[in-house]
Amino acid sequence: MSGVEHSDVIVVGAGTAGLAAASALVRAGKSVTVLERKPYVGGRAYSYEHPALGETVDSQHVLLGCCTNLIELCEQAGTAKKIRWYDEQTFLEPNGNASTIVTSDLPAPFHFAPSFLSMSMLGWKDKVGLARGLMDFFRGYPAEDTESVEHWLKRTKQTELSIRHFWGPIVMATLNDRLSHCSTRYAGKVFHELFVKSSIGGRLGIPTVPLSEFYAAEARMIEAFGGTVRLRSSVEGLVQERDGRWRANTADGAYMADAIILALPFEQTQKLLPAVRMNEEYARGYEEAKDDLELKMARQIHSPYTSILLWYDREITDLDHAWLLDTTIEWFFHKSRIRRYAREKGSYVEVVIAGSRAQLGMTREEILSSALRELEMFFPEVRRAKLVKSGVLKEARATFSVTTGLDQFRPKQTTEWPGLFLAGDWTATEWPSTMEGGVRSGRLAAGAVVGDAMRFMAPETPASGLMRWLSRE
Numbered sequence: 001m002s003g004v005e006h007s008d009v010i011v012v013g014a015g016t017a018g019l020a021a022a023s024a025l026v027r028a029g030k031s032v033t034v035l036e037r038k039p040y041v042g043g044r045a046y047s048y049e050h051p052a053l054g055e056t057v058d059s060q061h062v063l064l065g066c067c068t069n070l071i072e073l074c075e076q077a078g079t080a081k082k083i084r085w086y087d088e089q090t091f092l093e094p095n096g097n098a099s100t101i102v103t104s105d106l107p108a109p110f111h112f113a114p115s116f117l118s119m120s121m122l123g124w125k126d127k128v129g130l131a132r133g134l135m136d137f138f139r140g141y142p143a144e145d146t147e148s149v150e151h152w153l154k155r156t157k158q159t160e161l162s163i164r165h166f167w168g169p170i171v172m173a174t175l176n177d178r179l180s181h182c183s184t185r186y187a188g189k190v191f192h193e194l195f196v197k198s199s200i201g202g203r204l205g206i207p208t209v210p211l212s213e214f215y216a217a218e219a220r221m222i223e224a225f226g227g228t229v230r231l232r233s234s235v236e237g238l239v240q241e242r243d244g245r246w247r248a249n250t251a252d253g254a255y256m257a258d259a260i261i262l263a264l265p266f267e268q269t270q271k272l273l274p275a276v277r278m279n280e281e282y283a284r285g286y287e288e289a290k291d292d293l294e295l296k297m298a299r300q301i302h303s304p305y306t307s308i309l310l311w312y313d314r315e316i317t318d319l320d321h322a323w324l325l326d327t328t329i330e331w332f333f334h335k336s337r338i339r340r341y342a343r344e345k346g347s348y349v350e351v352v353i354a355g356s357r358a359q360l361g362m363t364r365e366e367i368l369s370s371a372l373r374e375l376e377m378f379f380p381e382v383r384r385a386k387l388v389k390s391g392v393l394k395e396a397r398a399t400f401s402v403t404t405g406l407d408q409f410r411p412k413q414t415t416e417w418p419g420l421f422l423a424g425d426w427t428a429t430e431w432p433s434t435m436e437g438g439v440r441s442g443r444l445a446a447g448a449v450v451g452d453a454m455r456f457m458a459p460e461t462p463a464s465g466l467m468r469w470l471s472r473e
């Protein structure tokens, strides 16, 4: 490329945050250029051709009924029909016991009551404690993020079994970190949205196609509205020109715009910040504001995630997905069933270890053999089936952790520097590290660009049943 390309807004990064920001702005009539350093869009929600396996692989990403902005974005891009929705969830114990949570016709907040009462994975004492615990999030969730989930569980005297079979798995799956790290504010939000507020907030949605294919439609939508998406374009420096406009420099060219949105994870924002050059008018205030942002980023920590991918010569169960209790592997996705592959092709399965710090130091063989041993306990057919191929995906920087006290260190989407905006799941969204958090941050940044912060935000899931009168929100 030669010369400088001009547009109204440059978006750096084509993860969920960048795609959401760019989609909102092109739909509002702005000209937008998205610069993404990888050869595909989707960011951490990506899939790729695994050379050794000869398969397109990804770490399964799920969404929930309360992810209203992500769902709306998918509807706009035409990918909503590529999400399979489940109202039923199965919890398996290694001894063969299965408990199912399914939405009933009772009005919220009682929609899960019949399932909870019949769950064999918990005793009566556990269930009474659980009901009492959920009452804490009846009207909403805590405004402060100072208490850890571990502390809350002790304070509300939750039983050891309910922590092992309910609270722990839900927190690990949604916040991707251990109970002692996560704040009750975010766990409370999850419990309120999924189990109390409405009968649709806790529905489980699973994309039925590989993730980069899923998000490619968002990129096509941006282009259909006149935007440009440039892949393999890593931004290496940002310069604010004399007239206040911004120039983004990549290895093969320069791009100019009135505004720029950095839709990056915090560690990539941290890397790029020293390569930002302000014009003279703003240079003075820049250093101080930069120090403040750097301090905020220094408070963020990552939490890892490990996926074990398995291909069997036959179907090992007729379940599409399940929670796996009391083992290192925590979740099971039957990808060949979710994606409706022909049964004769056998089972393509993913098992997941959330918050997998211990696995970072283990070899792939160690992780695989332990996962296979554990999987047999839940699905005896695994012993008879032939494992055709397998892979282990370790993501050391999968998510940021919603540690206690983090909220004050999540920056807003507007910055001290005119025309420079931040997005990314880690910025202030009131959501944990999720695709919905990414989309919200992108839409908030797009709103800030047009001077109307909430303009692009979808409405929250409405409270249903009795919660229409009882919910605070």
Ligand SMILES: Cc1cc2nc3c(=O)[nH]c(=O)nc-3n(C[C@H](O)[C@H](O)[C@H](O)COP(=O)(O)OP(=O)(O)OC[C@H]3O[C@@H](n4cnc5c(N)ncnc54)[C@H](O)[C@@H]3O)c2cc1C
Residues within 6 Å of the ligand: 012, 013, 014, 015, 016, 017, 018, 035, 036, 037, 038, 041, 042, 043, 044, 045, 059, 060, 061, 062, 063, 233, 234, 235, 236, 263, 264, 265, 268, 272, 305, 306, 395, 397, 398, 399, 423, 424, 425, 426, 433, 434, 435, 436, 437, 438
């Ligand atoms: C294994 C795994 C499992 C997960 N499971 C779930 C789940 O089930 N449900 C859920 O909701 N969330 C899940 N998440 C979290 C979710 O993926 C993230 O919260 C979300 O995708 C963050 O989006 P983002 O746009 O903020 O950041 P990112 O997705 O990280 O996007 C940032 C983009 O910026 C690009 N970039 C970086 N530097 C530059 C540069 N200098 N120039 C140009 N481009 C650059 C990157 O290549 C990337 O594409 C999971 C994450 C992982 C890794």
